[in-house]
Amino acid sequence: MSGASNAAAMVAALSSAAAGFTALSLAMDRHWEALHGCGNVPRDGQRRLLRWAGSGGLLISLLVCLVVWGAAQGWVAWAGVLTASAFALVLTLCYAAHAIVRIGWAAAFVSVVALAAVLSLLR
């Protein structure tokens, strides 16, 4: 395993988990309200979409960890990735809530680029 593919995999896992957590947080009333104003709630369809997208992001980060680091180290790495990305999201929601959607999209974009890098490096 080269250093470059290790780093690319870490970036991919962290960014897809961060994007996933962002979507999951927006599916919660409290964080949706912080963005869209008091009393505003996501429509049922929106909420479902956010939850599916969020779970998908977390699942992708798990797959990256398992494929790149193997089953034994992959689960350990995933736990660490979830912790780090959730902390990043908590700080963002606290200090830059207005930018949360943009940050979520940015994380998703970084994750796509890093996934492409991982795939090309693994081949």
Add this chain to the structure above:
Amino acid sequence: MKESLRQSMAWLHTWSGLLVGWVLFMVFSCGTASYFRDEITLWMKPELHQSSHAVVEQGVAAAQIQNLLQQRAPASPRWFITMPTGREPAVRASWAPPPSGEEGQPRGRRRFENASIDPLTGQELSAARATRGGDFFYRMHFDMHYMPVLWARWIVGICAMFMLVAIISGIVTHKRIFKDFFTFRPGKGQRSWLDAHNATAVLALPYHLMITYTGLVTLMFMYLPQGLGAVYKDSDAFFADLNGGPRVEAKASGLSAPLTPLAPLVAKGSQLWDGASVGRIMVSHAGDSAATVTLTQQDGHGVSNNLPSLTFDGVTGGLLTEADKSGAAVETRGVMYGLHIGRFASPLLRGLFFLSGLAGCAMVATGVLLWAVKERPKHVKANANGRIGFGLRLVDGLNLGGIAGLLIAMSVYFWANRLLPPGLGGRPDLEIHCFFTAWGIAAVAALAFPQRWMWRIQLAVAGVLFALLLPLNPLTGGAGLFTSVAQGLWPVAGFDLVSLLIGCGLLWASRGLGSAAKAPLKARLAKVAA
């Protein structure tokens, strides 16, 4: 007791956490630092910052160190060689001195000699200053200091059991794990402390459970040693039995025969392990016809701490034995041990472990602080003149001395490493005395004045000391940040940058305490009372 389960768990969580919180904070802080034990040690030996850091083929490194050992230690019964890694670029060797013939000399009392060489040139590296380096933090986190090791391990073991109880009762008592998952509301007094405690606990929960449980498992043979003592005369025999190692040390034959070159054996071992590198080499009775060479695999190819090993004949180079596959129980313990110390982890994964460890420190710190924050209004209400009771005052003092004081002590340890003269006798112990002296002074000051201004002073002192390690490094012979980044000396650059970050964080905290103090105290008390 007519309380609900959740209420009784809340009681259990409060007291199991508070009683051992200060010890746990030390264990978490020193343990977290131990993830970068090798890097800390390298930083604390500035003499080694200049050596080459080229990656060298393992066979070359093995040949170089064999050359040196055959000149320096031909009669030694045992050589131990540590192969270079990305974290530690030098080849290190240590060897037992030749037996002096005195029988009954206690084992382990004989002084091992050691040397490290540049794997590329074979040149011996100038002797670095004597220091315990990062090993001090590693030992401190379960052996403590100034006390018998067994007692310390019992204390740490009991505290870890309290910790496990606190974690599990905390999960039961926390009603809103998922609702408050991403929530942190700063600037709201007790609410904010609780949010911070919840976030650091919940978001790193897998890590906290893992590290506490595996920590208990690593010390499991020490809790009730009487059973072992009844069957085995000494614990070495027990561990040899457990790990399937040789029980009796092979005797030298007395006939001399040249030692086989190590380089081909290293290549053979690596081939048998599907390309995994060799981490350690042990040579017994080099130059004797009964010589053996044992290779142990390098960390990083699994999670378990039980690393595979191979034993070769030291004269012919033939493969003698492959260490027996260990049983399921031993292997389970190996995996838990491996998870706890995380030596398998690549630098990035190690960074995640470090981050989770910091979350653990923050969880313990916010927990003990939260107790004081919750308790204070009761005291203020009971006493009109604002005097607080002994228990709260004691907890305040211990919080200050145990948290800010420890941070000061850790930074003073690094300063002592650089400021004490390199040739001083007993240097490693002096560095450690400096650590405890600084901690002692901070703790006395904290217990005498457990007030907000003392928090500001102590956090600021620790912050300044940590932040200024960056310029101190090049000023006292180490590689400065520009040099270390340019040369790719990441362990040193990383140490400097992380200390700068920690220092700035502490200074920021100290500043924040000042601005919060400006809000009139009475107004806040009125809000609490309302």
